[in-house]
Amino acid sequence: MIFADADAAALYDLMYPWDPERHPGDAFYDGLVTAAGAVLDVGCGTGSMLHRARERGHTGRLAGLDPDRAALERARRRTDVEWVEGVAADAAWDREFDLAVMASNAFQCLVDDDGLRASLAAIRAALRDGGLFAFETRHPxxxxxxxxxxxxxxxxxxxxxxxxxxxxxxxxxxxxxxxxxxxxxxxxxxxxxxxxxxxxFLDAPELRAFLTGAGFAVEAQYGDWHRGPVTGESRIIVTLARRA
The missing domain is CATH 2.20.25 (N-terminal domain of TfIIb)
Incomplete structure (x- = not known):
């Protein structure tokens, strides 16, 4: 039995459905997306977050970026969203979005310093002045x-x-x-x-250092999806940073 890239993308949707009613992390991002006029989803995968935004009546600009062609093929089932194949470091948007997100721990795929810095620079460039960048990582x-x-x-x-x-x-x-x-x-x-x-796996101070070095001002770091503080028991770090 052949298990192709398209099968893997479909399996991902089955195992990790985007559902703000059931998952507090999805609800967290859903609230940010709903409030933003123009949204860039970096590492959008199969596009579930932006699909839902349109289904719930978002009328602004929505764009998804991902290097996985099979995942984007599933995302492109919805044609009223921009879908771009590529990685964050190669993005060339210039002050076009109010919000950029990297959900589902996508930020952790940036494993080397040069790639991380290039990605942050491109994400910052894509945001308007004061634009918000939101992402979560697993706490090491x-x-x-x-x-x-x-x-x-x-x-x-x-x-x-x-x-x-x-x-x-x-x-x-x-x-x-x-x-x-x-x-x-x-x-x-x-x-x-x-x-x-x-x-x-970066800890909170390391994340702040990379973001500050890339021209972001860290607005908040939370240790859970209910905006509680980062503690010695936190399993995640949710970071909000603005283009300074």
């Missing part, structure tokens, strides 16, 4: 990767009716970068697909 103190094991695999049935097992395995932890694999198997254990990903 929670060591989320320790739960990414085959024993914590998910059993799912995809849109084609196929029973699948999705498991994760950490390959390396090098400084603040964690590299892991996601493996999709059929019920008999046959491997259908293996994807490898590296994510960077």
């Amino acid at each position: 103190q929670a060591r989320a990767w320790e739960d990414w094991t085959p024993e914590n695999a998910a059993e799912v049935v995809d849109v084609a009716g196929r029973a699948l097992r999705v498991e994760h395995r950490v390959e390396s932890v090098a400084g603040d970068v964690v590299t892991f694999t996601e493996t999709v198997k059929d019920p008999d254990g046959a491997v259908l697909r293996v994807d490898r990903t590296s994510l960077r």
Whole structure:
């Protein structure tokens, strides 16, 4: 059985549906998007956040950026949103958006200093003066990767009716970068697909330093989706920064 890129994109939507009624993180971003006239979703994936914004009556400009062609093909099912294939560092918008977001921990895909700085510079350039940049990352103190094991695999049935097992395995932890694999198997254990990903885990002061260096003013950092403070128990860091 072939498990193509398009299958992987569809599986993502099935496993991680965008639902502000059920997920407080989705509700957090949904509120920001609703209040903004022009929105750029960096790392938009299959476009679920912007799809919902249009469905709920957002009449302003909505644009999604992502390097994953298969994910963008799903996003492009809705044609009243701009969809751009590419990475943040190569974006060339100039003061066109009120809000830029990187949801679903997309910020953690920026794993090296040069790429992170280039991405922040491009995102800042895309924002109007005073524009807001919002994103979340997993707090390194929670060591989320320790739960990414085959024993914590998910059993799912995809849109084609196929029973699948999705498991994760950490390959390396090098400084603040964690590299892991996601493996999709059929019920008999046959491997259908293996994807490898590296994510960077930065703490709150490190995030502030990168943002300040890129010309942002950090407005707030929260330790949960209800705008509570970052504490020794926080599992996430939600950051709001404005173009200074």
